[in-house]
Amino acid sequence: MSGLREKYIKEVVPQMMEKFGYKNQMAVPKIEKVVVNTGFGRQVSGKGSDEQKKIANAIAEDLALICGQKPVITLAKKSIAGFKIRQGMPLGACVTLRGRKMYDFLERLIGVALPRSRDFQGLEAKSFDTKGNLTLAFKEQIVFPEILPERIKDIFGFEVTVVVGSKSREQGIELLKLLGFPIKS
Secondary structure, X not given: OOHHHHHHHHHXXXXXXXXXXXXXXXXXXXXXXXXXEEEOHHHHOOOOHHHHHHHHHHHHHHHHHHHOOOOEEEEOOOOEHHHOEOOOOEEEEEEEEOHHHHHHHHHHHHHHHHHHOOOOOOEOHHHEOOOOOEEEEEOOHHHOXXXXXXXXXXXXXXXEEEEEOOOOHHHHHHHHHHHOOOEOO
């Protein structure tokens, strides 16, 4: 069992039950999934289909290294002439992590990637939505140790959304704080 999952079961559940007055362990909110998402429309617009595929594959490869799971390439649904986008053109990549892979990714995120990111002072409370889901943005993929800076052709930004099954923002913030996320008070 993952260290973060074990911490959730042994430490976080009892503390959350005590603080919010849950009568059953199953009522305690938990992390449902982590979605890692990137868009690379600017890098591929105006390029030939071979170049688009090369860029999309390189970014998908890096995302697969970061997440430990192959991403889904998202395609344009319709053409937009002003942005030089054609229907069916690759515009982004998305990975949804659940279970063991999700906990492994979160451990690397908390322990390695966040401390390595430039000028990191802690997570802002405004990064949480009304349901307690956390959304983070990274300007470059180099903060993850799996990516070798010497080998990178394209630097891309991506977004990580931690989806929490809580009913309120306060519960989501408290859950992630207890799990070890560096949230500013």
